[in-house]
Amino acid sequence: MRKLSFILMLGLSLIIALSGCKKRKNPTESVVLKQPGYLTFGEKPGWPALDNPPLSNQFSFPNRKIVVTIPGEVPIDSLGHVPLTWKKKYPVLYFLTDFGQDALAFAQTYRVKDIADELTAKGEIQPMIIVIADGNNPMGGDFYLNSIGGNYEKYIAEDVRLQIDTLFFTRIVNDSAHKRGISGVGMGGYGAFRVAMDYPLYYSSVSAISAPLSIDAGPNGDWFNDYLWSTAVQEGLIFSPSPGSNIVPIPWVKTKPATSWLFGMALGFSPHDPSDTDSSSYFKIAGYPIGGPFRGVDLPFDSTGSLRISIWNKWLANDIKTLLAGPPKSGSLTNTKIYFDVGLQDSYMLQIANENFYSFIANQSLTYEPEYHKYTGYGDYPADHFNFAFDRIVTILKFHSKNF
Amino acid sequence: MNGSIYPSRQSSTQADRSGSTRLTINGGTTLTIKNKLLMAAVLLIIVPQLLWASGMSLNVGAKASALGGAFRGLADDWSAAWWNPAGLAYLQKSEANSMLSVIVPRQKYEPNLRLSNGSELGYRNDQDRFPDDRIFYYPNFSTFYKFQGAGGFTAGMAFFLPYGLGSKWDLFDPLPGYNDVDTFPYARIDHEASFTVLDFHPSLAKEVVKDKLALGLGLAIQKSDFTWRRPNFIQTTLLPIASMYQQPGNVPRPYDNIIMDSRMEFNGWGVGVNLGVMYQLSPKVKLGGSYRSPVDIKLTGHNRMSVYFPNNSQIVADDRTAEPFFSGKTAQTSPEVKTTLKLPAELGAGFAYHPSEKFTLMADIAWTGWSRMKILDLSYSSRQQWISPAGDTLEHGLNPIRSPGDTTFNGTPFYGTPADSAIVFNWKDVTRFSVGAEYHFRERWIARAGYYHDPTAIPDQSLNPLVLDFADKNSLNFGFIYKVNVYEVGYNIEYINYDNREITQIQDVNGDGTFDNFPGNYSAAQYRSFFYFTYRF
Numbered sequence: 001m002r003k004l005s006f007i008l009m010l011g012l013s014l015i016i017a018l019s020g021c022k023k024r025k026n027p028t029e030s031v032v033l034k035q036p037g038y039l040t041f042g043e044k045p046g047w048p049a050l051d052n053p054p055l056s057n058q059f060s061f062p063n064r065k066i067v068v069t070i071p072g073e074v075p076i077d078s079l080g081h082v083p084l085t086w087k088k089k090y091p092v093l094y095f096l097t098d099f100g101q102d103a104l105a106f107a108q109t110y111r112v113k114d115i116a117d118e119l120t121a122k123g124e125i126q127p128m129i130i131v132i133a134d135g136n137n138p139m140g141g142d143f144y145l146n147s148i149g150g151n152y153e154k155y156i157a158e159d160v161r162l163q164i165d166t167l168f169f170t171r172i173v174n175d176s177a178h179k180r181g182i183s184g185v186g187m188g189g190y191g192a193f194r195v196a197m198d199y200p201l202y203y204s205s206v207s208a209i210s211a212p213l214s215i216d217a218g219p220n221g222d223w224f225n226d227y228l229w230s231t232a233v234q235e236g237l238i239f240s241p242s243p244g245s246n247i248v249p250i251p252w253v254k255t256k257p258a259t260s261w262l263f264g265m266a267l268g269f270s271p272h273d274p275s276d277t278d279s280s281s282y283f284k285i286a287g288y289p290i291g292g293p294f295r296g297v298d299l300p301f302d303s304t305g306s307l308r309i310s311i312w313n314k315w316l317a318n319d320i321k322t323l324l325a326g327p328p329k330s331g332s333l334t335n336t337k338i339y340f341d342v343g344l345q346d347s348y349m350l351q352i353a354n355e356n357f358y359s360f361i362a363n364q365s366l367t368y369e370p371e372y373h374k375y376t377g378y379g380d381y382p383a384d385h386f387n388f389a390f391d392r393i394v395t396i397l398k399f400h401s402k403n404f
Numbered sequence: 405m406n407g408s409i410y411p412s413r414q415s416s417t418q419a420d421r422s423g424s425t426r427l428t429i430n431g432g433t434t435l436t437i438k439n440k441l442l443m444a445a446v447l448l449i450i451v452p453q454l455l456w457a458s459g460m461s462l463n464v465g466a467k468a469s470a471l472g473g474a475f476r477g478l479a480d481d482w483s484a485a486w487w488n489p490a491g492l493a494y495l496q497k498s499e500a501n502s503m504l505s506v507i508v509p510r511q512k513y514e515p516n517l518r519l520s521n522g523s524e525l526g527y528r529n530d531q532d533r534f535p536d537d538r539i540f541y542y543p544n545f546s547t548f549y550k551f552q553g554a555g556g557f558t559a560g561m562a563f564f565l566p567y568g569l570g571s572k573w574d575l576f577d578p579l580p581g582y583n584d585v586d587t588f589p590y591a592r593i594d595h596e597a598s599f600t601v602l603d604f605h606p607s608l609a610k611e612v613v614k615d616k617l618a619l620g621l622g623l624a625i626q627k628s629d630f631t632w633r634r635p636n637f638i639q640t641t642l643l644p645i646a647s648m649y650q651q652p653g654n655v656p657r658p659y660d661n662i663i664m665d666s667r668m669e670f671n672g673w674g675v676g677v678n679l680g681v682m683y684q685l686s687p688k689v690k691l692g693g694s695y696r697s698p699v700d701i702k703l704t705g706h707n708r709m710s711v712y713f714p715n716n717s718q719i720v721a722d723d724r725t726a727e728p729f730f731s732g733k734t735a736q737t738s739p740e741v742k743t744t745l746k747l748p749a750e751l752g753a754g755f756a757y758h759p760s761e762k763f764t765l766m767a768d769i770a771w772t773g774w775s776r777m778k779i780l781d782l783s784y785s786s787r788q789q790w791i792s793p794a795g796d797t798l799e800h801g802l803n804p805i806r807s808p809g810d811t812t813f814n815g816t817p818f819y820g821t822p823a824d825s826a827i828v829f830n831w832k833d834v835t836r837f838s839v840g841a842e843y844h845f846r847e848r849w850i851a852r853a854g855y856y857h858d859p860t861a862i863p864d865q866s867l868n869p870l871v872l873d874f875a876d877k878n879s880l881n882f883g884f885i886y887k888v889n890v891y892e893v894g895y896n897i898e899y900i901n902y903d904n905r906e907i908t909q910i911q912d913v914n915g916d917g918t919f920d921n922f923p924g925n926y927s928a929a930q931y932r933s934f935f936y937f938t939y940r941f
Contacts, residue, residue: 022537023537024510024534024537025534026531026532026533026534026574027528027531027532105718105721108716108717108718109656109716109718109719110581110656111580111581111716114580114581115580115581117580118580118581119580375521376521377521378519378520378521378523379520379917381639381655381660383521384654386656387654387655387656387657387660388523388656388657389656389657390524390579390580390581390656390657390658391523391524391657394524
């Protein structure tokens with residue numbers, strides 16, 4: 001009996017000792033499938049280009065490129081051909097870049113493809129096609145509107161979309177509106193909302209990063225007066241003493257961001273009507289179209305600081321919040337999933353615009369509750385216009401992925 | 405007074421003709437001192453190769469471990485050299501010992517390590533992570549001799565590991581898009597710590613009042629090896645880039661911080677003493693107390709720093725001065741570093757009570773002054789160039805990383821020691837309680853059991869997965885011993901359970917820009933086995 005007890009005790013001790021010896025494994029690292037690089041289009045025959053705009057093709061950058069990244073699992077060859085046997089189709093996210101930003105430069109700076117590939121490999125997003133487009137021009141952009149610089153909105157919503165849905169992409173693109181979303185940063189975020197509002201049947205989700213979604217005075221301030229106009233004046237915006245001789249600064253300069261945005265918005269919102277005889281806030285775009293007669297833009301204020309109501313009304317007619325507040329666009333985003341964010345130290349003070357927009361949109365009757373996120377900085381690293389790029393791209397991709 | 409409750413086998417020494425001392429065991433084998441030393445040497449040789457151990461305070465001695473460390477009031481084997489050197493005066497006979505500890509730590513850490521605003525840093529958050537599971541083996545050994553001269557005293561030498569820890573983790577990878585991981589993959593083992601103290605411990609004990617009072621003294625000659633590895637995050641704005649990326653708001657994430665793998669390896673020596681007293685209150689009750697002095701170990705080593713620069717051709721195109729730092733390459737340097745490791749003092753007391761001949765109960769309380777472990781200030785005694793993988797010196801002799809502030813070395817700006825200028829511990833003193841029992845259930849067989857409660861020394865502000873002292877610990881011990889003639893073999897097992905612990909707030913205690921704790925969920929257990937062999941002569 002004692003021997004048996006001894007053996008039992010010994011056995012028990014060994015079991016306890018050995019029970020902790022099994023090697024454990026950490027979660028397996030996911031294999032990241034990657035395509036070798038971005039696909040770029042825009043120079044190939046048959047690829048759509050902007051319609052010949054009043055300011056000429058030279059103004060609208062005829063060599064503009066569309067940048068596409070497709071899931072790493074797609075067996076695409078170096079010529080861009082997908083095997084006929086490939087059956088899987090993917091949702092498409094359109095991403096519009098910021099003011100003055102080139103699509104390829106954007107994709108490379110923020111490494112959108114690497115982020116998407118890794119999130120896909122981890123199962124955090126579903127594989128998707130990402131189409132990056134820009135609205136850049138010598139003035140930095142016109143906020144993706146159909147204007148004298150080119151019909152950017154039509155280009156994005158119709159020409160590029162159709163091109164992506166067809167040709168060789170037809171084998172990998174799911175062309176259902178439920179599988180299509182649009183997003184953008186800054187000017188691109190504004191453009192994404194405008195495109196989603198004007199073409200609600202094409203997009204099921206829309207998102208914006210640091211976008212001017214409300215320009216007028218709201219409960220949280222007045223972005224146009226508190227930032228855009230006052231800062232442009234501080235940056236040295238001056239009117240010529242002789243009306244009609246004001247010149248739009250071209251090219252736009254990074255050191256005068258408010259001035260640049262002011263003229264970019266004016267290009268989209270209030271291009272000068274040649275039949276308008278009031279040239280008190282008219283700025284000429286010198287050199288375009290080539291050979292003249294030159295076109296230009298009107299600013300909402302004249303040289304005396306007086307508001308030009310007719311011009312301001314043109315601005316309001318392009319304000320996202322104002323558009324959604326009444327017909328005919330009031331219900332255009334009712335069934336669209338909405339996300340937008342802003343950094344609380346935005347260099348364009350867009351936190352004012354976004355707070356106002358959220359105060360408005362949160363009280364609208366929408367099928368899906370809009371999502372709004374405010375980025376805060378850490379330490380002495382502020383949450384500026386887009387410096388939380390990595391985090392915001394990840395969030396945007398996840399938002400659209402869950403809504404596809 | 406003999407510490408054993410069994411009648412002792414009398415031994416005597418006599419000088420043989422050759423002059424060597426001969427020990428005669430009752431009717432048994434006769435061994436010369438030469439042979440005994442030879443046997444001790446054999447014991448030294450057969451002990452396994454020394455490996456890094458895991459755990460903070462490692463119980464010294466199998467018997468003391470089996471009793472949960474409630475040993476200061478008994479202290480009747482070689483490990484008294486550590487627990488209470490006065491107990492050596494009551495060794496039955498001279499003895500040589502060898503012990504092997506087998507330690508299996510089982511840590512688990514679920515990181516929740518984000519920037520203060522919730523942004524990701526690259527840690528593998530929200531998933532259970534395990535270190536590389538390893539089994540650690542390490543030995544203790546000793547030889548103590550009872551001298552008859554000078555009224556009788558015991559002297560000898562022990563070798564053991566009073567402290568040790570070690571773990572290797574894969575917890576981090578740069579954020580997607582930081583650089584081309586295929587070209588310069590970040591190290592798989594990105595967090596590592598190894599801390600071992602080897603104690604060479606000559607001791608001396610004497611019974612100063614017969615059957616009443618004994619005193620003991622020990623010298624702790626300690627060698628420490630210390631390894632510490634973790635990523636450091638260096639603000640991009642500290643790079644000598646000329647223009648736009650000098651402003652924090654202009655550096656897009658994930659390039660707000662440059663990642664540097666920092667692996668420090670040190671070793672050094674220190675000396676301390678320990679004192680003990682043993683007092684026989686009655687035939688059934690003994691009291692013991694001991695004090696161990698703090699030990700300062702002067703460490704010298706190198707910090708092998710490898711910077712993994714981000715790769716972004718577009719940023720380089722925007723700002724050519726950023727080219728050396730945004731080209732996705734790596735750079736290394738390995739300057740000499742010095743620091744002082746301040747090991748704690750310990751004060752403890754205990755008692756042993758013999759309610760019957762076969763049964764002994766023990767209890768201990770011990771205070772350990774871990775608050776000496778505050779901030780390990782690193783002193784860089786040399787300035788070295790940063791070298792690229794191709795062997796090029798970077799930036800015309802300037803190092804790419806600049807320290808916060810205007811640190812200078814020999815009058816020139818000192819580059820190369822960014823955030824890792826100190827390791828923050830800020831530990832706190834702890835008090836441990838132990839109880840143990842011993843039962844002689846047969847003439848040759850003894851069973852032992854013990855329990856202790858040991859609070860963690862590490863506060864929330866510096867808790868990390870590298871040091872296996874995650875939380876308060878409860879330890880259960882059980883062992884048995886078999887004695888035959890002059891030999892004794894034993895085995896005991898210890899199970900240590902750690903309380904679960906959650907850290908939610910990331911902290912930079914000393915404001916050097918490097919976080920000092922690792923938020924997340926911690927849990928752990930430890931299994932320890934002790935095998936030992938004693939030869940008495």
